[in-house]
Amino acid sequence: xxxxxxxxxxxxxxxxxxxxxxxxxxxxxxxxxxxxxxxxxxxxxxxxxxxxxxxxxxxxxxxxxxxxxxxxxxxxxxxxxxxxxxxxxxxxxxxxxxxxxxxxxxxxxxxxx
Amino acid sequence: xxxxxxxxxxxxxxxxxxxxxxxxxxxxxxxxxxxxxxxxxxxxxxxxxxxxxxxxxxxxxxxxxxxxxxxxxxxxxxxxxxxxxxxxxxxxxxxxxxxxxxxxxxxxxxxx
Numbered sequence: 001x002x003x004x005x006x007x008x009x010x011x012x013x014x015x016x017x018x019x020x021x022x023x024x025x026x027x028x029x030x031x032x033x034x035x036x037x038x039x040x041x042x043x044x045x046x047x048x049x050x051x052x053x054x055x056x057x058x059x060x061x062x063x064x065x066x067x068x069x070x071x072x073x074x075x076x077x078x079x080x081x082x083x084x085x086x087x088x089x090x091x092x093x094x095x096x097x098x099x100x101x102x103x104x105x106x107x108x109x110x111x112x113x
Numbered sequence: 114x115x116x117x118x119x120x121x122x123x124x125x126x127x128x129x130x131x132x133x134x135x136x137x138x139x140x141x142x143x144x145x146x147x148x149x150x151x152x153x154x155x156x157x158x159x160x161x162x163x164x165x166x167x168x169x170x171x172x173x174x175x176x177x178x179x180x181x182x183x184x185x186x187x188x189x190x191x192x193x194x195x196x197x198x199x200x201x202x203x204x205x206x207x208x209x210x211x212x213x214x215x216x217x218x219x220x221x222x223x224x225x
Contacts (some may be wrong), residue, residue: 031211033211033212035213035215041217042215042216042217042218043157043202043204043213043215044215045212045213045214048211048212050211055211056211056212058212091156091157098144098211099144099145099164099206100162101147101159101162102147102159102213103159104149104156104157104158104159105156106155106156107155107156109154
């Protein structure tokens with residue numbers, strides 16, 4: 001069964017460093033998402049991406065964040081200058097249409113020290 | 114502001130019991146609602162998706178219902194098993210956005 005994959009599973013970085021989190025969505029999906037979950041808190045929406053552009057973003061997704069689909073398979077989230085409060089689990093998701101089921105990857109645990 | 118709440122926050126039941134998890138959402142203008150399962154430190158596994166035009170969906174021992182007028186969804190788990198122990202999340206997608214708004218989850222423990 002097709003699945004969303006994410007790499008790395010765990011990333012440790014120092015405050016102020018740039019990180020890139022990678023996702024491979026399900027191959028025939030057209031809608032891509034990033035969410036995050038701070039330990040013990042709700043899953044929060046960050047950004048949605050369709051047709052090679054951002055379609056929606058939350059107030060969390062400020063200028064420090066960017067997303068890219070550099071080729072036909074990868075979808076990346078870049079945090080330009082990490083802060084301690086960026087420590088969280090980051091989930092990528094994909095869907096075939098805007099209203100269909102979203103499939104989530106296993107997540108990348110980001111730890112900023 | 115759209116909000117999703119879930120009660121109870123935690124639930125502990127003996128194996129074999131039927132149980133109901135509740136999800137409430139503000140604003141009835143939803144496209145759909147999706148139920149997920151999350152094991153500790155893991156990702157989200159999709160369980161059921163209910164479109165706004167549907168009243169319920171079933172998959173195996175799981176049945177999810179949706180009542181837009183009252184802003185509620187329930188997840189019914191029949192004949193619970195210890196392997197069902199996990200956190201169950203509901204998430205609502207509103208007509209005017211693509212993102213899901215998640216509830217805080219119900220942590221379920223099924224005791225053998």
